[in-house]
Amino acid sequence: RWTQATGMVGLGDLAGFGFDSCLTATSSDGSVSAGWGSLSSRHAMRWTQSSGMVILGDLPGGGVDSAAWDISADGNVIVGEAQSTAAGFSRYEAFRWTQSGGMVGLGDLTGGSFDSRAYAVSADGNAVVGSSNSVSGVEAFLWTSATGMIGLGDLPGSSTSSVANAISGDGSIVVGFATPDSRAAAFVWDSIHGMRELQIVLSMDFGLDLTGWQLTSATGISLNGTVITGAGTNPLGQTEAWIAVIPEPGCATLLLLAFAIGIRSRNHSAMGNSANRHTRAV
Numbered sequence: 001r002w003t004q005a006t007g008m009v010g011l012g013d014l015a016g017f018g019f020d021s022c023l024t025a026t027s028s029d030g031s032v033s034a035g036w037g038s039l040s041s042r043h044a045m046r047w048t049q050s051s052g053m054v055i056l057g058d059l060p061g062g063g064v065d066s067a068a069w070d071i072s073a074d075g076n077v078i079v080g081e082a083q084s085t086a087a088g089f090s091r092y093e094a095f096r097w098t099q100s101g102g103m104v105g106l107g108d109l110t111g112g113s114f115d116s117r118a119y120a121v122s123a124d125g126n127a128v129v130g131s132s133n134s135v136s137g138v139e140a141f142l143w144t145s146a147t148g149m150i151g152l153g154d155l156p157g158s159s160t161s162s163v164a165n166a167i168s169g170d171g172s173i174v175v176g177f178a179t180p181d182s183r184a185a186a187f188v189w190d191s192i193h194g195m196r197e198l199q200i201v202l203s204m205d206f207g208l209d210l211t212g213w214q215l216t217s218a219t220g221i222s223l224n225g226t227v228i229t230g231a232g233t234n235p236l237g238q239t240e241a242w243i244a245v246i247p248e249p250g251c252a253t254l255l256l257l258a259f260a261i262g263i264r265s266r267n268h269s270a271m272g273n274s275a276n277r278h279t280r281a282v
Helices: 198-204
Strands: 021-026 032-038 042-048 052-055 066-071 077-084 091-098 102-105 116-121 127-133 137-144 148-151 160-167 173-178 185-190 194-197 214-221 227-233 239-248 251-256
Touching: 032 077, 042 077, 042 091, 077 102, 077 127, 091 127, 091 137, 116 160, 137 173, 137 185, 185 198, 185 214, 185 227, 194 198, 198 214
Parallel strands: 021 066, 042 066, 066 116, 091 116, 137 160, 160 214
Antiparallel strands: 021 032, 032 042, 032 066, 042 052, 066 077, 077 091, 077 116, 091 102, 116 127, 127 137, 127 160, 137 148, 160 173, 173 185, 173 214, 185 194, 214 227, 227 239, 239 251
């Protein structure tokens, strides 16, 4: 954990077999973090200065393997993935953890083999996004307590393959990536327009000239939904980070960061067939 005052400080690991720990998200004030530590396998955990690393528990049945991917602004809601036997056999299931309710599985989309992962939670902790197997393929989802898990669909072309990476503060806008026509493309979703290719929205709705670019994945969004970050291929064929700023209707700017970044995938060895693995660009 790094702060201006202390620099980089190691936080240790869970006591037990091996040594491996990772923090993936932090609360808005930086006092609470989430990630996983290693015992005989990954264990989702919550870290604070006073308590250190605390295991979040596990879903019923199945093997013991879990990871936390995101945390709410106040640090009281954590989401991720854990093995469970909700479908009668051990598969990964998206979870939502709270201080009062502990770890609760969110189920999966109808059809396909049972599998779901939660990658992001809204600032207030009420909306969760990620990906799940559905009757159509791997599909981005949005979960709330009122609606349960709903599929967000895919961009037109080829088989369904979409993953939600991030969500705005109020849960109204979701971003991620999909694979229309077997290519990677960043998407933006809202309840009015559904899923749209972000590059087309920026070009057609806001007049940006993105000639030679391919925005392959949207990986982050600001609380108010007006700033989106991600990665893409620039006109030189290099992978480069970008920030799309939409300050007001009819005005947008694409800021290109002065460094190239790679896109790595979170592959889950327990999934077996690589066609069924969920990947998340980060």
